[in-house]
C-alpha cells in the first residue's frame with residue numbers, strides 16, 4: 001500500500017503556529033499520511049541575513065511537533081554540507097523508497113512564486129506534487145504567471161489567515177515582548193532559555 005508523504009520545508013527561524021497550520025491543512029485536505037518537517041541547513045535564499053544555527057532550528061522543530069501523530073522531523077538538510085536545495089531533498093526521499101506520485105512538497109505561496117530561482121526547479125514537478133497554501137486575498141495573477149510545468153503540477157489549498165511571521169517573532173523576542181501563543185510552549189521556553197534573537 002502506498003503511503004503519501006508530505007515534506008514541509010522551511011527555514012523555521014523560528015517555527016510557529018502558521019507553519020503548523022499550513023502543514024495540517026494540507027495533510028487533512030489531501031489525505032496525506034505523514035508529514036515530515038525538513039528544516040533547511042544552509043538556506044541559499046537567506047544569504048542576506050544571519051540565520052540561527054541549523055541545530056537550534058532543528059531542535060525547535062522537534063519540540064513543536066513532539067507527540068503529534070504522523071508528524072516527524074528530518075535532519076537531511078541539517079546534515080548536508082552543501083546548501084539546502086529542494087531538488088536534492090526530494091531525490092533523497094525517493095531514494096529512500098517514496099514514489100514520486102506519493103510525495104508532496106508543501107510550502108507557502110511567496111516561496112512558490114519565487115520557484116523559478118530555485119536550483120533545477122523544472123525537475124521538481126517530476127519528483128513530487130507541489131502544494132501551496134493560499135491565504136484569503138492571495139494574488140491569483142502570480143500563480144498564473146508561474147512557469148507552465150509548475151502551474152500544471154501545483155495543488156492549491158486555501159487556509160485561514162493567520163498573520164504571523166518568523167520575522168515578527170524574532171523582533172518580539174529581541175524587544176522582550178511576549179511570543180506566547182504564537183509559537184508552541186516548548187519553543188517559547190527554548191527561545192527564552194537559549195537567549196535566541198536577543
Ligand code: NAP
Pocket residue numbers: 008009010011012013017018019022038040043044045084085086087107108109110111112117118119133159162163164165166
Ligand atoms: P520559512 O520562512 O520558514 O516558511 C516556511 C513556509 O511557511 C513558507 O513557505 C511560508 O509561506 C509559510 N508560512 C510562514 N508563515 C505562515 C503563516 N502565518 N501562515 C501560513 N503559512 C506561513 O521557509 P522558507 O525560507 O520560505 O523556505 C521554504 C522552503 O523553500 C524550504 O524548504 C526551502 O529549502 C525551499 N527553498 C528552496 C530553494 C532551492 O531549492 N534553491 C530556494 C528557496 C527556498 P510564504 O512563502 O508564503 O511566506
